[in-house]
Amino acid sequence: MNEFEKQYQEIKDFLRFEDYTLAVKRIIDFTLDTQDISFYKKTCNLLDWLDENMGSSSKKEKLETLLEELHAFLAKLTIHPAQPILEATELKKKYSSFSLGPVNLTLNEGDIIGLVGENGNGKTTLLRSLCGELHPTGGKINYKFNYSDLYELRTKLVYIPQRTDTWYGSMMDNLMFTASSYGYNPEESPLIVELIVGRLGLRNFRKHKWKDLSSGYKMRFELARMLLRKPKVLLIDEPLANLDILAQQTILEDFRAIAKSTFRPVGIILSSQQLYEVEKTSDEVIFLRHGQQKNLRETGEDQETEKHLVVEFESPWTQSVLNDCLLSAGLISLQFNGGTYIATFNGNVTLNGFMKTIIDKNIPVVYLRDISNSTRRFFVS
Amino acid sequence: MFKKIQNHLLLRHPLLWNTKFIPVLVITLVVNLAFFIGGYITGAVDFTDPYGYNILRDFKPIAAFLAVVIALLVIILWLVFYVRNNAFKSYYPKKNNSLYKEWLILLIVCLLNVSYIPIYEYAYDLRARNYFDKEEVIKRADIISKASLFVNGSYHSWDRFDRTMYNELLNKKPLDSLREYHEEAEAIETIPAYNHHQRNYDEDDDYYNREWDTVCYFENEYKLTSLMNRQKESFFIQPDINDSLNEWKVKKWMLNREKDSVRKVLNDFFALANEHGLKANITVEQWLNFVYKPDMYEDFQIVGKHSMDAIYDERKENNEYTETNDTENNFTKNIDGIIHIYPKYYVPFSQLYNGYDRISGAYVSPIDYKDIIGYFIFGFSVSLLIFSFRVTSAKSWLIAAVSIGVLGLVTFIFSLVAYYFLNEFIIIDEMTLFFMIWTIIIALCFFYFLHRNKIKTSKKISGIIVNVLLWLLPTLFIIAYAYAWYYFRIVEEKTYNPYLISYEHPPFQKWLDENLTLCIYCWLLIIILYMYPLTRLIKKWKGIAEA
Numbered sequence: 044m045n046e047f048e049k050q051y052q053e054i055k056d057f058l059r060f061e062d063y064t065l066a067v068k069r070i071i072d073f074t075l076d077t078q079d080i081s082f083y084k085k086t087c088n089l090l091d092w093l094d095e096n097m098g099s100s101s102k103k104e105k106l107e108t109l110l111e112e113l114h115a116f117l118a119k120l121t122i123h124p125a126q127p128i129l130e131a132t133e134l135k136k137k138y139s140s141f142s143l144g145p146v147n148l149t150l151n152e153g154d155i156i157g158l159v160g161e162n163g164n165g166k167t168t169l170l171r172s173l174c175g176e177l178h179p180t181g182g183k184i185n186y187k188f189n190y191s192d193l194y195e196l197r198t199k200l201v202y203i204p205q206r207t208d209t210w211y212g213s214m215m216d217n218l219m220f221t222a223s224s225y226g227y228n229p230e231e232s233p234l235i236v237e238l239i240v241g242r243l244g245l246r247n248f249r250k251h252k253w254k255d256l257s258s259g260y261k262m263r264f265e266l267a268r269m270l271l272r273k274p275k276v277l278l279i280d281e282p283l284a285n286l287d288i289l290a291q292q293t294i295l296e297d298f299r300a301i302a303k304s305t306f307r308p309v310g311i312i313l314s315s316q317q318l319y320e321v322e323k324t325s326d327e328v329i330f331l332r333h334g335q336q337k338n339l340r341e342t343g344e345d346q347e348t349e350k351h352l353v354v355e356f357e358s359p360w361t362q363s364v365l366n367d368c369l370l371s372a373g374l375i376s377l378q379f380n381g382g383t384y385i386a387t388f389n390g391n392v393t394l395n396g397f398m399k400t401i402i403d404k405n406i407p408v409v410y411l412r413d414i415s416n417s418t419r420r421f422f423v424s
Numbered sequence: 425m426f427k428k429i430q431n432h433l434l435l436r437h438p439l440l441w442n443t444k445f446i447p448v449l450v451i452t453l454v455v456n457l458a459f460f461i462g463g464y465i466t467g468a469v470d471f472t473d474p475y476g477y478n479i480l481r482d483f484k485p486i487a488a489f490l491a492v493v494i495a496l497l498v499i500i501l502w503l504v505f506y507v508r509n510n511a512f513k514s515y516y517p518k519k520n521n522s523l524y525k526e527w528l529i530l531l532i533v534c535l536l537n538v539s540y541i542p543i544y545e546y547a548y549d550l551r552a553r554n555y556f557d558k559e560e561v562i563k564r565a566d567i568i569s570k571a572s573l574f575v576n577g578s579y580h581s582w583d584r585f586d587r588t589m590y591n592e593l594l595n596k597k598p599l600d601s602l603r604e605y606h607e608e609a610e611a612i613e614t615i616p617a618y619n620h621h622q623r624n625y626d627e628d629d630d631y632y633n634r635e636w637d638t639v640c641y642f643e644n645e646y647k648l649t650s651l652m653n654r655q656k657e658s659f660f661i662q663p664d665i666n667d668s669l670n671e672w673k674v675k676k677w678m679l680n681r682e683k684d685s686v687r688k689v690l691n692d693f694f695a696l697a698n699e700h701g702l703k704a705n706i707t708v709e710q711w712l713n714f715v716y717k718p719d720m721y722e723d724f725q726i727v728g729k730h731s732m733d734a735i736y737d738e739r740k741e742n743n744e745y746t747e748t749n750d751t752e753n754n755f756t757k758n759i760d761g762i763i764h765i766y767p768k769y770y771v772p773f774s775q776l777y778n779g780y781d782r783i784s785g786a787y788v789s790p791i792d793y794k795d796i797i798g799y800f801i802f803g804f805s806v807s808l809l810i811f812s813f814r815v816t817s818a819k820s821w822l823i824a825a826v827s828i829g830v831l832g833l834v835t836f837i838f839s840l841v842a843y844y845f846l847n848e849f850i851i852i853d854e855m856t857l858f859f860m861i862w863t864i865i866i867a868l869c870f871f872y873f874l875h876r877n878k879i880k881t882s883k884k885i886s887g888i889i890v891n892v893l894l895w896l897l898p899t900l901f902i903i904a905y906a907y908a909w910y911y912f913r914i915v916e917e918k919t920y921n922p923y924l925i926s927y928e929h930p931p932f933q934k935w936l937d938e939n940l941t942l943c944i945y946c947w948l949l950i951i952i953l954y955m956y957p958l959t960r961l962i963k964k965w966k967g968i969a970e971a
Contacts, residue, residue, distance in 0.1 A: 178882040178969035193880060193967025197515040211508035219434050220442065220509055224516040229435035272516075 047122060047305040051114050058106055064244070066106055067093070069300065071242040073113040075235070076306040082116065083234035085109060090241045120306060125152040127187050128310040129173065129276055135181035136165075136172050143168045143334040145182055148327075150276065153308030155298060157325035159318050159418050165334040166314035167205070170278045173312065174202035188275050201274035203265050205281040210253040214264055215240075221271045239267045243297060259290035266294070270301065277301075279313040283320065291317060295324040318419050319412075330418040337418070350390040351375065354397055355419060356411035357383050365406065372400040383410070426450075439522060442509050443529045448502045452536035455494055459540045462487060463547025469555060469782045471700040474730035474774035484548070491540035498537055503810070512815060512966065523959035527811045531952075534810070535803035542799055545791040552786035558661070561783050564696060565659040568776050569670045571693035572657035574686075574715040575729050575773045576753075579653045579738070649739045651721035652678060657777055661784035681718045693771065700779070702772035705731070714769060726753045728767025730774040735767050794941045800948055804898070812894040815962050816887045824891030835861045856910050859903045866896050877961060882969045890962060897954070901947040908936055 050069065057066035067090070074086040089109055093102065128150050135144035143165035150156055158166045171177040173184060175197045190196040210217050215236065222232040240246055243263045248256060256264065262282055269277060282298075283291045302311045315321045322328055330337040358365060365384060366377050373392040378385045388397065394413045401408050412419075426447055433441040440446065466483040512518060512526075556564065646652040656671045677685040690708045697704065706714070706727065714725035726735045735753040757764045813821045836858055843854035852860070869889045876886040912933040929937070936943065 175967070176970050178971070192964050194515065194963055195517070195967070197967050198517045212505075216434065217509065220438055220511070221516065223435055223438040223441075224511050226517065232435050 045122060047117060050305065054110055058103060063102065068242055070106060070110055071238050072300055072304060073117060075238060076304060077113065077116055080231055082113065083238060087234050087237045122305055125308055127151050130185040133182035134172060134179050134184060136168050136177055137180045141334060146336045148329060150310040150312060152310055153303050154326045155302050155311045155324055157321035157328040158312065158314035158331060159321060159328060160331035164331045166331055167280050170202060170280050170312065170314060174200045174278045199275040200278065201269045201272050202278040203269060203280065205284060207265050214251060215249050218267055218271060221268050225272055239270050243267050258285035262294060274309055277309055277311045281314055283315045283317045291320055295320055299324050318417060322417055328418050351415065352388040352392045352394065353415045354386045354411060355383050355414045357409045358407055360406060368404045368406055369400065372397065439526060442511055443526060444502060444505045445529050448533050451498055452533065456536060456539060456543045459491065459544040460547040463544035464551045467548035467551030469552050469779045471779040472775055473778050476778055487544045488541055495537045495540060518963060520960050520963060523963050524956050527807065527955055527959060530811050531807040534807040538799045538803045542791055542796045549786035549790040552783045555783055558787050561661055561787060565662050565780055565784060566670055567692045567696055568780055569656050569658050569662065570674050570689045573654045573674055574727065575771060576726050576733055576735050578655050579648055580655050646720060647722055651715060651724050659781060659784040660788040678721060683716055686716055687712050696776060697772045702775050704771040706769045711771065725769065728770030730772060731766060731770050733767050733770060734765040797941060797944050804948060804951060808894050812891040816890050820887035821891050824888045827888065828892060859906050863903055866900060869893055876968065877965050880968050882971050886965065898951050
């Protein structure tokens with residue numbers, strides 16, 4: 044079963060379990076994949092119908108019919124294997140008081156790379172370098188697509204800074220302007236804007252003003268505009284900042300769906316402080332400390348670290364008491380960091396073993412997480 | 425409707441939508457049309473105005489004030505919408521010519537927005553011209569001009585003071601004061617020489633007794649206060665030859681006692697007055713009888729130019745020039761304790777003269793391409809200022825403005841100091857030195873911009889430089905013009921010959937001098953031309969990394 048079929052089955056499951064919100068989003072993704080105006084119209088009509096008939100019993104049937112049509116159409120299309128889209132080699136950017144790199148990364152179509160690290164460690168610098176806003180002082184960035192000049196290159200690298208500019212005027216006009224600037228034809232533009240607005244759950248906010256939108260919806264509108272720009276690479280700085288946990292999960296899920304589109308894959312690099320959320324979504328996570336790169340899934344020295352069990356947990360007990368209790372369970376080190384303990388055990392210890400110990404010793408624990416495969420551990424050592 | 429058009433443009437022509445071209449075009453055209461209509465309405469000639477000013481002319485300053493206020497409002501309102509979206513700043517795809525098109529749109533908007541006053545002026549004059557065609561106006565102006573000899577007016581003024589030197593000159597070159605008249609008329613018929621004066625100059629008296637003063641017309645001597653010495657009124661529209669001939673012709677008729685010809689002049693005037701519904705308190709015959717005094721034309725009755733034209737008869741002037749009410753030519757009325765003076769006899773001369781003077785002016789000096797050049801320059805300047813703001817950033821724009829101001833002051837002071845302290849070593853003056861420094865600055869900016877575009881590493885300060893170039897490249901023309909003048913002055917100084925009465929300028933200098941307007945229009949055209957490659961270069965420059 045190829046990726047497309049998997050996604051098709053996924054949508055069918057959403058419908059089966061009557062998760063219409065997700066089903067509609069994914070059906071819109073399929074509609075956009077078709078790049079066929081007749082499907083755009085059908086889906087837009089269905090979205091309009093859904094607005095007025097949310098409680099209708101024929102909703103499921105209509106969605107299923109459209110899904111089948113989309114499936115029939117898309118199944119005939121060729122799926123191209125994901126290609127590398129961007130390659131940074133020994134990338135360096137030096138300032139008087141800070142130096143980034145060398146950084147090496149390869150971004151493929153459909154991949155998401157998460158950038159994590161403490162503030163002031165080079166995440167934004169790296170994103171700005173990759174989007175052409177900063178000129179690297181060393182190394183090379185190889186963009187694997189055609190462009191005639193630097194301006195055209197930057198039209199294809201869409202960067203959303205942490206603090207976005209205010210949108211003036213109607214939200215829909217702004218999106219329509221982006222669509223027509225990016226060459227969608229006059230018939231196509233309103234439909235595609237409607238679809239993307241629907242895709243990002245913004246249909247009820249179409250007539251809102253920018254200042255009346257919450258941070259989450261502002262980010263969604265930015266994302267909508269970004270999608271209209273047919274980007275080769277999306278570079279997003281701290282998209283999860285100021286979002287509540289639910290909004291964070293939704294937006295990350297949207298990123299994932301957008302990146303993993305079978306027919307229109309996009310490479311995404313995003314920076315965030317939300318380690319666990321980013322790690323869940325990303326194909327690769329790069330940790331930056333003092334401008335130096337550490338990849339989560341890397342060979343070499345870090346493999347040694349991965350052999351250990353690293354657990355983050357919270358307990359009211361003191362460090363020395365905990366240390367005494369856990370030593371017998373194979374504890375190598377115990378660090379107290381920001382209200383939580385980071386315990387490193389030798390490679391023979393498993394998470395279940397650790398849990399058994401805390402039960403046996405009756406250690407009160409309010410929270411625990413296995414961070415053996417998380418960049419969280421880089422923040423500690 | 426606007427919304428529909430904007431929506432259409434939004435989907436098909438994002439640049440036009442983004443620049444809000446159609447709404448601003450419609451608004452500026454409507455405002456221009458309003459000013460045209462306003463100009464046309466207020467440009468109506470008032471044929472009942474005897475006081476030398478057209479009351480409607482008072483609208484001109486109001487129109488100018490309104491034009492400035494509306495232009496400011498339009499540009500601010502437009503900019504508010506225009507700056508909302510900047511596709512260039514957001515790196516939306518743009519064709520290479522797209523920026524050039526955007527600047528042309530800005531230029532059109534700016535030119536339309538500064539054209540309210542010229543449009544008003546044009547319509548104002550057009551209304552006046554639409555009354556009669558040029559030939560007809562000249563014909564009517566001739567009638568009024570001829571009739572002006574028979575209404576209250578001034579005499580040809582002769583020097584009333586020490587005429588010794590003047591008469592010496594006259595002896596050598598007779599008719600000097602009438603030279604213009606003479607030169608124009610002599611081609612048709614020679615006017616007898618004005619070659620002698622009966623004069624008696626009293627050295628103890630500053631004033632010359634005009635009773636002794638005479639003037640010679642057609643070999644006859646007349647008093648200065650004779651109707652033969654009356655100065656006619658003229659219009660700019662009249663060809664010089666007509667201007668002189670009219671007076672000469674009428675005076676010839678007066679001399680030859682051609683009463684019918686004189687009557688015809690007065691008749692024609694009355695016909696014109698009747699056409700405009702203007703009234704006199706005398707008939708043609710009465711008027712003729714008042715002024716047709718062929719015996720030296722001294723004993724004539726003065727006829728007022730309009731009903732309130734208080735007449736002052738110079739024939740009654742005494743040596744002290746005391747003001748007295750001329751009861752022979754005027755009568756007085758006491759209205760509410762205020763004494764009003766009215767002429768006993770009048771014709772509606774002033775009304776006709778003022779009316780046709782307005783029309784004449786509208787033909788002779790209508791607003792033309794020379795007058796609007798300032799508006800063009802202003803429109804171009806504003807368009808470049810907005811464009812530079814658009815393609816760079818507010819910060820760069822502001823730094824560029826401050827830098828130019830500071831650098832301008834510093835280089836100016838430096839030029840002055842260098843000139844005054846080093847003038848033994850440098851041969852150029854302070855302004856040329858100033859221009860030279862700025863030529864170097866502009867050249868350096870240009871090469872810096874090209875260099876950044878070539879190495880493509882980072883923009884550094886090139887955002888500021890782009891502003892400087894957009895603002896100052898046009899001034900190279902002014903600098904080049906100044907250089908040309910400087911060069912010619914050097915040549916002139918080198919080849920100066922004190923024995924030559926007048927210096928013949930080189931042909932190119934003469935051409936520059938005579939064709940300044942053409943040069944400025946060519947300069948504006950050059951700006952339009954060079955903006956094409958420059959905007960393409962700016963588009964490429966925009967892709968370079970910021971730092």
